[in-house]
Amino acid sequence: MHQEGLSAKNLRVFYGEKEAIKGVSLDFAPREVTALIGPSGCGKSTFLRSLNRMNDTIDGVRTTGEIWMDGENINDPGVDVVLLRQKIGMVWQRPNPFHKSIYENIAFGPRYHGVRNKKELDAIVEDCLRKAALWDETKDRLHQSALALSGGQQQRLCIARSIAVKPKVILMDEPASALDPVSTAKVEELISELKQEYSIVIVTHNMHQAARVSDKTAFFYMGKVVEYDVTDKIFTNPSEKATDDYISGRFG
Amino acid sequence: MNAKTADRIATATIIGVASLIVLILAGLLGFILFRGVSHISFDFLTSVPQTIKAGGGIGPQLFNSLFLLLLTLIITIPLGLGAGIYMSEYAKPGRLTDSIRLVVEVLSSFPSIVVGLFGLLVIVNLFGFGFSLFSGALALTVFNLPLMVRITEQSLKGVPREQKEASLALGLSRWKTITSVMLPIATPTIVTGTILAAGRVFGEAAALLFTAGMSSPRLDFSNWNPLSPTSPLNPFRPAETLAVHIWKINSEGLAPDAAEIAAGASAVLVITVLLFNFSARWFGRYLHRRFTATK
Numbered sequence: 434m435h436q437e438g439l440s441a442k443n444l445r446v447f448y449g450e451k452e453a454i455k456g457v458s459l460d461f462a463p464r465e466v467t468a469l470i471g472p473s474g475c476g477k478s479t480f481l482r483s484l485n486r487m488n489d490t491i492d493g494v495r496t497t498g499e500i501w502m503d504g505e506n507i508n509d510p511g512v513d514v515v516l517l518r519q520k521i522g523m524v525w526q527r528p529n530p531f532h533k534s535i536y537e538n539i540a541f542g543p544r545y546h547g548v549r550n551k552k553e554l555d556a557i558v559e560d561c562l563r564k565a566a567l568w569d570e571t572k573d574r575l576h577q578s579a580l581a582l583s584g585g586q587q588q589r590l591c592i593a594r595s596i597a598v599k600p601k602v603i604l605m606d607e608p609a610s611a612l613d614p615v616s617t618a619k620v621e622e623l624i625s626e627l628k629q630e631y632s633i634v635i636v637t638h639n640m641h642q643a644a645r646v647s648d649k650t651a652f653f654y655m656g657k658v659v660e661y662d663v664t665d666k667i668f669t670n671p672s673e674k675a676t677d678d679y680i681s682g683r684f685g
Numbered sequence: 686m687n688a689k690t691a692d693r694i695a696t697a698t699i700i701g702v703a704s705l706i707v708l709i710l711a712g713l714l715g716f717i718l719f720r721g722v723s724h725i726s727f728d729f730l731t732s733v734p735q736t737i738k739a740g741g742g743i744g745p746q747l748f749n750s751l752f753l754l755l756l757t758l759i760i761t762i763p764l765g766l767g768a769g770i771y772m773s774e775y776a777k778p779g780r781l782t783d784s785i786r787l788v789v790e791v792l793s794s795f796p797s798i799v800v801g802l803f804g805l806l807v808i809v810n811l812f813g814f815g816f817s818l819f820s821g822a823l824a825l826t827v828f829n830l831p832l833m834v835r836i837t838e839q840s841l842k843g844v845p846r847e848q849k850e851a852s853l854a855l856g857l858s859r860w861k862t863i864t865s866v867m868l869p870i871a872t873p874t875i876v877t878g879t880i881l882a883a884g885r886v887f888g889e890a891a892a893l894l895f896t897a898g899m900s901s902p903r904l905d906f907s908n909w910n911p912l913s914p915t916s917p918l919n920p921f922r923p924a925e926t927l928a929v930h931i932w933k934i935n936s937e938g939l940a941p942d943a944a945e946i947a948a949g950a951s952a953v954l955v956i957t958v959l960l961f962n963f964s965a966r967w968f969g970r971y972l973h974r975r976f977t978a979t980k
C-alpha cells in the first residue's frame with residue numbers, strides 16, 4: 434500500500450442485490466495518471482464513484498471493502514464524507530458547470546471552505562483558470578454565465594473548478610467523450626499538466642487516449658479487474674488474452 | 686388503412702377535440718367578461734357594498750381576498766418549502782415516505798366544503814378562532830400546503846443530478862448544496878407553481894363560508910393597527926371574500942342591481958386569476974434568465 438495516494442482493497446459495490454463491483458483492489462500513486470478501461474457496463478463508473486463515496490447519494494447502493502487515503506479508511510461509516518470529498522475532485526462526462534458566472538463557478542468551493550478575502554479569491558480564480566488553460570479566453574468575461582461557454586471550455590472550467598478546492602486526487606469519468614477533437618486534445622494536455630500535482634484516475638473508451646495520457650492502466654471486465662499494469666505493457670504486451678482482445682477491438 | 690391515413694385521422698381527431706376545448710373555454714371566458722366588464726369601474730372596485738340600494742361596490746371583498754391569500758401564503762410557503770425539501774432530499778424511500786406522499790395527495794383533492802366544515806368544527810369552534818381571516822387562511826392551507834410541498838419536491842427532483850453531485854464533490858454540505866446550487870435552479874419552477882396555486886386559493890368559496898365568514902365588519906381603511914377590530918389588517922376579524930360575496934348576492938342579494946354586481950365581481954375574479962397565470966409565466970421566465978445568467 435502506498436503511504437500517500439489512494440488505494441482500494443477488496444471493494445464491492447451492490448445496486449440492491451446486484452453486485453456491480455466484485456472485489457477490486459487497486460493502488461493509485463501520487464502524480465500518476467491511471468486509466469480505467471473496459472467494455473460498457475463493466476463497472477468503471479461505479480468503481481470511480483465509490484472512491485469519493487458519490488454512490489452514497491444513490492438509494493439502495495451498498496459498498497463494502499476498504500479505501501485508504503492518508504492512513505484513513507474512507508469507506509468507514511464514521512468518516513465525514515463532506516470533508517473527504519474536498520480531497521477528491523471529480524469531473525463528469527457531460528460538462529456540468531453551475532448555473533452561475535465563470536468567476537462564481539471557481540470561487541464557490543473555496544469561499545465555502547473559508548476563503549473570504551476578495552483578493553485571495555480573485556487570485557484563486559485566475560490561478561485555476563490559468564492551470565486549465567482557460568484564462569486568456571475568459572479573463573474579459575469572468576462575470577458572464579458559464580453556460581455561454583462552448584462545451585470544451587465548459588469542461589475545462591469544470592476541471593478548474595475541481596482543483597480550486599485543492600484536492601489530492603481527481604476522478605474523471607470519460608471527460609472528453611462529449612468533446613470535439615480540438616477540445617479533447619486540450620483536455621488531454623491539461624491532464625498531463627495536472628499530473629505534476631495530482632493523482633488522476635480517468636475512465637475512457639478511447640484506447641489512444643488511454644495510451645497517450647496514462648502511466649498505468651486497469652482493464653475492467655464484468656465488475657473485476659482483469660489486468661492492472663504499466664500502460665505501455667498493457668498496450669504492447671498484455672498478460673491476459675481478454676485484455677489483448679479488448680484492446681485490439683476483438684470484443685466490445 | 687395505411688399508416689399515413691391513420692396518422693391523418695388521429696391528427697384530425699386530436700385537433701378537433703383540442704379546438705372544442707379551446708372554444709368552450711373561450712366561450713365561458715367571453716361570456717363572463719362580456720356580462721361583467723361593463724360594470725367594472727374604479728368606484729365599483731373601491732366602494733363598499735350596499736344592502737338594499739343600487740350602486741354598491743366590492744372594495745372590502747377584493748381587499749379581503751388579497752389579504753387572505755397573503756396570509757395563506759405566509760403560512761404555506763415556509764412550511765411547503767421545508768416539507769418539499771425534506772421529501773425530495775432527506776426522506777429515505779420507504780413506507781413512511783410513501784404514506785406521507787399519499788396523505789399529501791389526498792389532502793389536496795379533498796372536497797372544499799368538507800374542509801370548510803372541518804374548519805368550522807375544529808378551527809372556528811374548538812380552538813375558538815371564530816369566523817376570521819386566520820381561520821380562513823388555515824382552511825385554505827389545507828389545499829395550498831400539499832400543492833406547495835409537491836411543487837417544491839418536484840422542482841428539486843427536476844434539478845439535473847450532475848449539478849447536485851458537482852457541488853457535493855467540492856466538499857459542500859448537503860444543506861449548502863440545496864440552498865446554493867439546487868434552489869436557484871428550482872426557484873423559477875417553484876415561483877410559477879406557487880402563483881398558479883394561489884389562483885386556485887383566490888377563487889375558493891366553499892371552504893371559506895364557515896371559516897372566514899360571510900360578512901365583514903365596517904372597516905376603517907385609515908386604521909392600520911392590526912390589533913384594532915375595525916382595522917382591515919386585523920387577522921382575527923371576519924372577512925367576506927370576493928368569491929363568497931358572489932355566492933351571497935346571487936343567492937340572497939336584495940340590491941336592485943345584484944345581478945350586475947355579481948357579474949362584475951365574477952369578471953374581476955376571473956381577470957385576477959388570469960393575471961396570476963400570465964404573471965406566473967412571465968415571472969418564472971424572468972427568474973430563470975436571472976438565475977441561470979443566460980442572456
Ligand SMILES: Nc1ncnc2c1ncn2[C@@H]1O[C@H](COP(=O)(O)OP(=O)(O)OP(=O)(O)O)[C@@H](O)[C@H]1O
Nearest residue numbers: 448451453471472473474475476477478479480491
Ligand atoms: N443507478 C444504478 N442502479 C442499478 N444498477 C446500476 C446503476 N448504475 C449502474 N448500474 C449497473 O452497474 C453496472 C456497472 O455500471 P457502470 O455505469 O459502472 O458501467 P461503466 O463501465 O461505467 O459503463 P459505461 O462504459 O457504459 O459508462 C451495469 O450493469 C449497470 O447496469
Ligand SMILES: [Mg+2]
Nearest residue numbers: 477478479606
Ligand atoms: Mg460509465
